[in-house]
Amino acid sequence: MCGIVGIIDAGGVSFPLYYALYALQHRGQESAGITTFNGTQLCKYKGQGLVSEVFDASILSSLTGNVGVGHVRYPTTGAKIPENVQPFNFTFQGKNIAVAHNGNLTNTVELRNYFEEDRGQTFCTTTDTELIGKVLVDELRVSNSMTDAVLACMKKLEGSYSVVVMIDDKLYAFRDPLGIRPLCLGKTPEGHIVCSESVAIDALNGEFIRDVNPGELVTITESGVESVQIAEASSYGHCIFEYIYFARADSVIDGQLVYDVRRRIGNSLHLEAPIDADIISPVPDSGTAHATGYSESSGIPFREGLIKNRYMGRTFIMPTQKMRENAVRIKLNPVKKHLNGKSVVLVDDSIVRGTTSRRLVDLVRAAGARAIHMRIGSPAIIAPCYLGVDMPTREELIASKLSCDEVRDKIGATTLHHISIESLIRATGHNHDDLCLGCLTGEYPLCIKGEKSCPRHIDYIAGTYQSDLDEFKPKSNPKK
Numbered sequence: 001m002c003g004i005v006g007i008i009d010a011g012g013v014s015f016p017l018y019y020a021l022y023a024l025q026h027r028g029q030e031s032a033g034i035t036t037f038n039g040t041q042l043c044k045y046k047g048q049g050l051v052s053e054v055f056d057a058s059i060l061s062s063l064t065g066n067v068g069v070g071h072v073r074y075p076t077t078g079a080k081i082p083e084n085v086q087p088f089n090f091t092f093q094g095k096n097i098a099v100a101h102n103g104n105l106t107n108t109v110e111l112r113n114y115f116e117e118d119r120g121q122t123f124c125t126t127t128d129t130e131l132i133g134k135v136l137v138d139e140l141r142v143s144n145s146m147t148d149a150v151l152a153c154m155k156k157l158e159g160s161y162s163v164v165v166m167i168d169d170k171l172y173a174f175r176d177p178l179g180i181r182p183l184c185l186g187k188t189p190e191g192h193i194v195c196s197e198s199v200a201i202d203a204l205n206g207e208f209i210r211d212v213n214p215g216e217l218v219t220i221t222e223s224g225v226e227s228v229q230i231a232e233a234s235s236y237g238h239c240i241f242e243y244i245y246f247a248r249a250d251s252v253i254d255g256q257l258v259y260d261v262r263r264r265i266g267n268s269l270h271l272e273a274p275i276d277a278d279i280i281s282p283v284p285d286s287g288t289a290h291a292t293g294y295s296e297s298s299g300i301p302f303r304e305g306l307i308k309n310r311y312m313g314r315t316f317i318m319p320t321q322k323m324r325e326n327a328v329r330i331k332l333n334p335v336k337k338h339l340n341g342k343s344v345v346l347v348d349d350s351i352v353r354g355t356t357s358r359r360l361v362d363l364v365r366a367a368g369a370r371a372i373h374m375r376i377g378s379p380a381i382i383a384p385c386y387l388g389v390d391m392p393t394r395e396e397l398i399a400s401k402l403s404c405d406e407v408r409d410k411i412g413a414t415t416l417h418h419i420s421i422e423s424l425i426r427a428t429g430h431n432h433d434d435l436c437l438g439c440l441t442g443e444y445p446l447c448i449k450g451e452k453s454c455p456r457h458i459d460y461i462a463g464t465y466q467s468d469l470d471e472f473k474p475k476s477n478p479k480k
Helices: 014-023 057-062 108-118 128-143 146-156 199-203 240-246 258-272 288-298 321-331 355-366 404-411 421-428
Strands: 002-009 031-037 042-048 067-073 088-092 095-105 159-167 170-175 184-188 191-195 207-211 216-221 224-229 231-233 279-282 306-308 332-334 343-348 371-376 415-418 458-460
Touching: 002 014, 002 095, 002 159, 002 170, 002 216, 014 031, 014 057, 014 067, 014 191, 014 199, 031 095, 042 057, 042 095, 067 095, 067 159, 067 170, 088 128, 095 128, 108 128, 128 146, 128 159, 146 159, 146 170, 146 216, 146 458, 170 191, 184 199, 191 199, 191 216, 199 207, 240 258, 240 421, 258 288, 258 371, 258 421, 279 288, 288 343, 306 355, 332 355, 343 355, 355 371, 355 404, 404 415
Parallel strands: 279 343, 343 371, 371 415
Antiparallel strands: 002 067, 002 191, 031 042, 031 067, 088 095, 095 159, 159 170, 170 216, 184 191, 184 207, 216 224, 231 458, 306 332
């Protein structure tokens, strides 16, 4: 999972890109990068660490130009090495290009084999982003049309991708036909912005215009915005986990305010599993809106039983299990006066591996709670995500091998209830067929080797030149 942003602004873009990335920091904490175009060449800086650790005023001042792209990374593919820090920058036929990508391709091996074995090309990184750049310029080499290049991407790339591309002084953004990862468009005081979440627009005092449609290509220049629909799917596949956990609560994603989705989930949690308790307490921050909804529906007072250290990162997206477990100890501190002797409804967004939940229950019980009723804003997560969220194997998912009662006993809660899939879908405001529920059901919206799928039909409706897609078929398909 990553955060991406592209900005064109007559007043310069380095500082606006920095503020936008800061607003998207929750989407990736491993590395950050910014690339701008100053009229003649790329100005770039990237490094490992938080946005505030990678950049300072002098660095940002050196990134001159009125167009640029930025990226914050949490790795789901590719090693944790400096070469993989985005944006991916290169030159092609005299043009300066930078690519930033959020998502996860599922046919990486096939594409990489094609370019290496059939075309004799080399790679500088181990990321999907470089592959996207290869497909783009391979088509640009033939047609010199960005519309055709994005059409080629949508035909050849499998998986999830929201992409921002800078080619000299132009900015392009496109989203996979299922709209799995979010992407939106906004107006700034002196230009335009495209970014993963609307909170980045808010950070620049901009105006949210709309979500980028699945399968759409948006072109931004100093003259304004143009768009073309490249592909249309029979139904979408918006990631359910964006609404449950990943997106910031104040973001608007595909027409829905995330906070309101989570509040409705909390309402339903109470209606499905009411309990006689003294307080409703969230696991901050991602459980707060859910807990607000539960309290609102039940009439039981909302009280913070756990206070978050605001200088800690998100434990779920820390790359190792040991780091996640250690972080819980210093991330949250119990408010003993609120918990001692109380029956507590402890509301969290999800249970993934179970270790964090066990430590949370232990914290609350050690603070004197006499009963701890866990209420979870997602159904049981039973299957891995192949499309950009770090849930790679069933062995890591506690609910893939244990029943709800067994999970309850494992984490030490008095009672445990997950929101039903039906109530969760209603809370999002989307149709069942427009959501990717793969991690909850084991059925995915596109074909993945060894998994059940309900693939969408995709029509390609734009493009002036049709490349020979047969040349992209690998000599030997490892999926077969």
